Amino acid sequence: MKAHVLRRYGSPDALELTELPCPVPGPGEVLVRVRATSVQPFDWHLMRGEPRLARLMPGGPGLFRPSLPVLGADIAGVVEEAGPGVSEARPGDEVYAMSGQGGFGEYAAVKVADLAPKPAALSFEEAAAVPMAAQTALLALRDDGGLRAGQHVLVNGASGGVGTFAVQLAKAFGGIVTGVCSPANVDLVRSLGADEVVDYTKEDFTRLGRRFDLVVDIAGSRRGSAYRRVLRPGGIHVQVGGRGSRWSQPMGRMFATMAAAPFLPHRVAITTGPWKETRRNLMTLTGHIEAGELRPVIDRRYAFDDIPAAVRYQEEGHARGKVVVTVAP
Template structure:
């Protein structure tokens, strides 16, 4: 099978398209024919081992432990081990492989059934592949960590990105009044996702608006956290999802001493039950994936480079169809 392989840390130039053996599932494994995958910030962080401490977190000290990157997939079950009970050959599935060896940037992947859930029936494989890591991150951060309730005010910074587009919709589904922060070119997109208020950060500084929020989900943390404290209600929660290493360290170090305003960070935990919850939202019409660009498997290096620019609107998808190329 064809797969993207990485033998050393570095830029997207280190990603190579090679022919490697198709994996064979063991007694507890599921072999999936991958129809689509998607790129997450986690992919390029792992590719570069940035921040450096990732090397000490099980990803490989001197070289990538997982030679085939890629977490989010959607496809059809090709084969199952004798102990697998949840899936049969031909089932349409989607999932996040990051807790089960990665391997999503390939024609086939072998994983545990715990990584997979039935694909939502009303979306394509490409749309389903855009969901797992980003949407589960938003769901867990809002529902479990911030405990968003109906009637609360939620601010989503980075509302047009991979996590942000899902966060806006999930917060609305939880009954919140949602403010999305994005650039000028993405205002209409964020409004179309159901945001009650959309702030163009190039024109308005939302941290000086005087409007307080119960929850701030920061998917683009590139400014001082103290700025957001000005618009966070007493007893409110600030959630760091993505941004600079410095911002992450400030939340990690200062969070325990943040007083009545909670400062937290959250990284997604792959969970098939959460994928099922998202499927219900997608099939019910409350959540829809947003896809910016599509690339063939051979275009993974370009796709990762584009995601690294931090300009993607929603998700970037890798499709099995080599006829689909990225826009110029």
């Protein structure tokens, strides 16, 4: 099979399109013919091995060389073969998955615990835009934020991959939603259901003079202490990622936020990634998609051979929603 292989850390030029043996599904896995994948910060952080502090941590990207040779965390495709003991999926099933790796290849071995039936209403490209970003938004709002109907929620970074899903899910949960974004994305965020949109070039959202029950900070553009000005007593600040750096960010910002938490009048939580109960989460997202409450926003589409260009564009940080790649027609 063809795959974009990462043998060394570096820029998108480090991705080498080459031939690899087709994966063999093990117990609890299926072999998926990848039809589409998406590109996100998770992929290019692994590509560059950044933040470098993460290389020292268990389960990190690898100290000297990449631990995952084929990136691409999001997958949508067709089951080709089921491994031993698998009854949840059969050859021919259309699925989508958050596998953590393999989407930059024509085939991937995926754990059945990490996949679910593809929503019938979505194309493969649309389905590939959902898993990691939408799950992250789901966990930030439902699990870490405990959002309830009627509560006021602010989403900082409302026009990106996670943010566009967060706005829609917050509305689906009955929240009263304020989105923060650049002026170019105001109409987009409003079209996703936001009750109010703040252009951060014109207003400082931490000085609006209003209080929120929940702030989901995806952009990471403010210190954690700034949220005392916008959160009600007992409100929750959920940090999701943030701007990266070569050595420590966004990890350093997350550590600083948690270190300050005991001295703040509001609660603090960090959403680090959708690594548990992926199948259940995907089924929940499917329910929202089928109910017409959730749709992926796709900025650009790329061909399989152009994955380095797709990564380069996503790494610039200006994508509206998701960047997707068609692996096979």
